[in-house]
Amino acid sequence: MGSFWICWCLAILINSSLGLSQNRHFYKWEVEYMYWSPDCVEGVVMAINGQFPGPTIRARAGDTLHIELTNKLHTEGVVIHWHGITQKGTPWADGTASISQCVINPGETFVYRFQVDRPGTYFYHGHYGMQRSAGLYGSLIVDVAKGEKEPFHYDGEFNLLLSDWWHSSVHEQGVGLYSKPFRWPGEPKSLLINGRGQYNCSLAAHYSTGSSTSQCKLTRAEQCAPQVLRVLPNKTYRIRVASATALSAFNLAIGNHKMVMVEADGNYVQPFAVDDMDIYSGESYSVLLTTNQAPSNNYWVSVSVRGREPRTPQGLAILNYLPTTASKLPESPPPVAPLWNNYTYSKLFTSKIVALMGSLPPPPTYYRRIVLLNTQNYINGFKKWAVNNISLLLPSTPYLGSIKYGLNGAFEQTSPPDDYPMDYDVMVQASNQNATYGSGVYMLKLNSTVDVILQNANALEKNMSEIHPWHLHGHDFWVLGYGEGKFTAKDDRSFNLKNPPLRNTAVIFPYGWTALRFVADNPGVWAFHCHIEPHLHMGMGAVFAEGVHLVGKIPSEALTCGLTAKMFLNNNNH
């Protein structure tokens, strides 16, 4: 109780006396397509105000962002999700099509107004169709409130937003995913660091004699010229890393340098040193790097595919020790990533991430436990992903409005199951591979503690089970543990209830389970889904709702579609 009292006092101070953290940031953004060469090959990207990636937002904890987003696309709607921001009190600003708001139609404007209440490394991205894959993303960095301090020191910082890139349009990719026979977009053509990669050449070709790829000849002016991190010797830098990938799991390393992990998804972690780090789509980290290597050299920052058999060259950036020229190539080739399917390595890394000492522990017990079996399935011969045999088919009326106004016809009123059949064998191909479409909602008791057990399984193909990074909107969750095979009640005993990390994204490893716990304390409707864009597009998600009756007045602009629009119109259109 003491801690609540302190917080409350602080809030009073901030709001009425000092006004320290009451900054408002105004942005006017226009989303449109433009030609761009992210990887030296020209294509079409989704841009914000002519920038790709979109502009970086920088604010302090407690500040309010006010983003006027105008859709300048020709025929497509758009929304933007603020990944990692809990949207307390503003669930309509979560930017999820079919869930929090009606999409912004071409020519129209929606104002995202919300508070960034916690410092951390976040990002934003499209959350409609596959618009994230199309390049609609950017960084959102929240500094500690004025007068507050981070629990670690650094002299400077860098920000790396990671993504993967294809040469076919997301429109065509989407058609393939929804086709019978199914057509997979394939592995990415390039990996991008801050929107920059190289497809036709390699920055590191000269290390491998006889390589068929030519050495890149880039000035620094190209759209695909690599990011350069200019550092001074013997300093400590905070490197913020976030992954907006459509598909890929990454391993990031910086040649010759160790990194000290300090933040994950906007939450402090107990610092630990690593040579390289895994990062899955939807995750963000901060690492500290000390520039203690020979200053006459430069070093590679490398990003490699893990978790899927890599068919894409590493993404590279340059750690440039000043006053050495940035164009001097590092002496050694880029770091070699651990083998893509060395999951033991991946799990070891994940196990090291625990909450910073002194962090709030999770509630010791749960009120409700939901076990979500992840399977790949068919529906009428179309390939899908499903959760407890239900492939999420988003309704045309967003849940937030339809639940608030009791429009029961907007989605399936039956809740999806909290568990899957006891006799299901997660280690082998399912005997019945058929699933069904569903749009039901997990209605959570407000302020209750919910456990989610994500259960992985064998996919359609024999001996195949993939990594899925699951992301929860509106909340952080504690990651209580990971395990192999089928989760059983006795696995509770292995939970880390002492210092589990608080995060918004966590993976399930092949054939494994991951246990999450969160408090359903945020009135609204919240997506929970695999952050691999094609997987979500194929139905790999669920919808949670809590306390929607307590949600304030939803802005009209968020309701101008589907049954909410119809309701208001029919009441008045005489």
Added chain:
Amino acid sequence: MGSFWICWCLAILINSSLGLSQNRHFYKWEVEYMYWSPDCVEGVVMAINGQFPGPTIRARAGDTLHIELTNKLHTEGVVIHWHGITQKGTPWADGTASISQCVINPGETFVYRFQVDRPGTYFYHGHYGMQRSAGLYGSLIVDVAKGEKEPFHYDGEFNLLLSDWWHSSVHEQGVGLYSKPFRWPGEPKSLLINGRGQYNCSLAAHYSTGSSTSQCKLTRAEQCAPQVLRVLPNKTYRIRVASATALSAFNLAIGNHKMVMVEADGNYVQPFAVDDMDIYSGESYSVLLTTNQAPSNNYWVSVSVRGREPRTPQGLAILNYLPTTASKLPESPPPVAPLWNNYTYSKLFTSKIVALMGSLPPPPTYYRRIVLLNTQNYINGFKKWAVNNISLLLPSTPYLGSIKYGLNGAFEQTSPPDDYPMDYDVMVQASNQNATYGSGVYMLKLNSTVDVILQNANALEKNMSEIHPWHLHGHDFWVLGYGEGKFTAKDDRSFNLKNPPLRNTAVIFPYGWTALRFVADNPGVWAFHCHIEPHLHMGMGAVFAEGVHLVGKIPSEALTCGLTAKMFLNNNNH
């Protein structure tokens, strides 16, 4: 007055006594993208119920169509325009985004319910962004009412829907058109007859020895196998032709056969024989063909580009005299079209089209004359088309709702000008090439007679003036005449007021003018625009409105966007 009386009596008879023409046709359509090979090259097309082109609608004059259109696209809105149907009493069913209705959002359904009141050869197509170019089109054939007769005889009929096809997506094409520097999609890759063309091979390669294109080896099963018109000797066939092209003007010919023109845009014309016929985008015709040639042969139906320097091979279909096998190639090569820029030839053809003797002549005088200067321009360095120096920028709230409900903020309240500066020289490059965006409306007096003079001019480039086919929604117009250079008051004297053809589409020739007359007798808001899809997308259009206060209750579904939605929501969302 007498004719009105008769019509009214007839209506009573039909409605209450005989019920002859009260058929209703119900359709459930789903629009989605699918893979298809229209020209033997696989790409993505817009399909209706898995068909490309969309299903052919066939009804009788007086019938009511009831088309439930569900949008199965992932992120794009959709509408369908029923080209040539006047939508008397149902202006909200005209299917024009930003004008008659809010677009149908993904997952939503809109019911197009309207009467087809006049027999003729029509078609339907997307009218949002460049979705027509993406393949969203199909035929709409209206037969005479039961018991009525066409004023000509035929033994059978065929239906040819013409289009042009690109291998780049319309999304990418659209980005290019809106880019600085401007990027033109270029000439089509293939010409399609009923959605079928050949890109990698030619049906007629074997006639030209040494041709670099190989002879097509197609069975009849391919999606790109040519259309075969199976005929019996010594019969008369009606061939319905409609052009849904995005860009191209066509010349159509049938080897060794003459054609007798009998219908244009759903109106009977005084029959005349031709060897070949021009057809511009948005136009439709019926020709009669007598199978009086050697029955042991087959013959080419050929479609060639005119009006632009052709870079696309002819589109071909086969007139197959039964019992000859369809696979027997015609003895002679396909007809050679008149030179693309022989406009004298084009004008001669156009001049032959006059109304069938006994047709209703136009009103002898006009109430208002609007002169529309067609120019190519720049706005902030972006290439545009403009009318009286205004490039149409469609608003996000459709006019029909915003005018009916007096939402003045929805579009520019100032009407665009009825004329252009007297001293403008249409024969040379403009001294000031800059235009402005506009969304104003030509408000027409209900039931008044309106003349529109379409005035062509030199485009941006020196010695360049293009053909533009202008299409009017909601009405037919009489084409009073065509002329060279700048229209002046004395050109009135050359008007054909005796038997001008009634049409919904008419071209302006390079550096020429075209005079149209229509009666503004259809309460609603109506697009009038160049039917070349990229030209409309670049602003080449105008908006007419008349008697909107008389428009009945607009279906709610047509109002769920922009300011109409906001109005209803703000009144009720407390």
